[in-house]
Amino acid sequence: MKQAQFETRHQADWQALAGQLKLLEQGRPLGAQAGEFAAAYRRLCQQLALAQGRAYSTSLVERLQLLTLRAHQQLYRPRQNLGPRLLGFLIHGFPRQVRAARRSILLASLLFYGSLLGMGLLVYLFPDLIYSLLSPQQVARMELMYDPDASRLGHFSERGSSDDWLMFGFYIMNNIGIAFKTFASGLLLGLGSLFFLLFNGLNIGAVAGHLLRIGYDQTFLSFVVGHGAFELTAITFAGAAGLQLGGALLAPGPRSRRAALRETARGCVGLVCGVIGLLLVAAFIEAYWSSVTQFSATVKYLVGAMLWLLVGAYFLLGGRQRQAA
Numbered sequence: 001m002k003q004a005q006f007e008t009r010h011q012a013d014w015q016a017l018a019g020q021l022k023l024l025e026q027g028r029p030l031g032a033q034a035g036e037f038a039a040a041y042r043r044l045c046q047q048l049a050l051a052q053g054r055a056y057s058t059s060l061v062e063r064l065q066l067l068t069l070r071a072h073q074q075l076y077r078p079r080q081n082l083g084p085r086l087l088g089f090l091i092h093g094f095p096r097q098v099r100a101a102r103r104s105i106l107l108a109s110l111l112f113y114g115s116l117l118g119m120g121l122l123v124y125l126f127p128d129l130i131y132s133l134l135s136p137q138q139v140a141r142m143e144l145m146y147d148p149d150a151s152r153l154g155h156f157s158e159r160g161s162s163d164d165w166l167m168f169g170f171y172i173m174n175n176i177g178i179a180f181k182t183f184a185s186g187l188l189l190g191l192g193s194l195f196f197l198l199f200n201g202l203n204i205g206a207v208a209g210h211l212l213r214i215g216y217d218q219t220f221l222s223f224v225v226g227h228g229a230f231e232l233t234a235i236t237f238a239g240a241a242g243l244q245l246g247g248a249l250l251a252p253g254p255r256s257r258r259a260a261l262r263e264t265a266r267g268c269v270g271l272v273c274g275v276i277g278l279l280l281v282a283a284f285i286e287a288y289w290s291s292v293t294q295f296s297a298t299v300k301y302l303v304g305a306m307l308w309l310l311v312g313a314y315f316l317l318g319g320r321q322r323q324a325a
Helices: 003-025 031-053 058-075 082-100 102-125 127-132 136-145 161-187 191-213 217-250 257-290 297-317 320-324
Strands: none
Touching: 003 031, 003 058, 031 058, 082 102, 082 257, 082 297, 102 127, 102 191, 102 217, 127 136, 127 191, 136 191, 161 191, 161 217, 161 257, 191 217, 217 257, 217 297, 257 297
């Protein structure tokens, strides 16, 4: 094969690999292309050997040698310690992944918050509607949890402050369980994630509408406003990741369904890890801040507003400077 034919045949592969190397050398992840990098490196090594064996021009051989060296350095570079990698993900990677998944997050948010607000309004206007979702015993328990005379708010409101760490563990297990079901059920062609988004939205909305109607608005709203910035956001993110899994199965495009699911699931890993982090923060706030009654509702509203603004700014602005570099 003549050199011109050889270059024409493999030029696109070399350019694609050079683009991947540029991303890696800037410290940016390859995303869905990560699985192709090692295979592209092996093909490049074979092409370099062919170029040397066929005595192609020195300029071509040197170009392939430089490309091979860069790829080798990236493929076999020492891995960062967990700490710096985790910090880099929290500062840059997670908010960028959230913005990349904005369409599925918007859909999940519309389903969750739409059902929440709609059911809350209906229960507020038609009080008996709550019993179509919750039993009388569950309704009574909710009223006890947010009783204005309670010394602590939330689950097991009769507990003392020394039991907050037990509630911290309870909230972690409960919330992560909900998020995992919302995400993993996306394998049922997205229907499972759709169900859990609507189910949780309807139930939370029903409770909110009922408590606001009976005059427990201050205790309920002051309880949820703080940790809700992290917990409710995490639920929508988990639902969005599940909807992505369902979308890969329903519309795989030119790929097989298995390949589409594998690629989509790989892209969702960071999003799901971020969801777990959000839920850890939410559980801490819920156990140690949301449940206390020593502070006025106004103070808790102000803190809650700042937390919502902080979460919004993090996902809108986080990682942009490094991405632009």
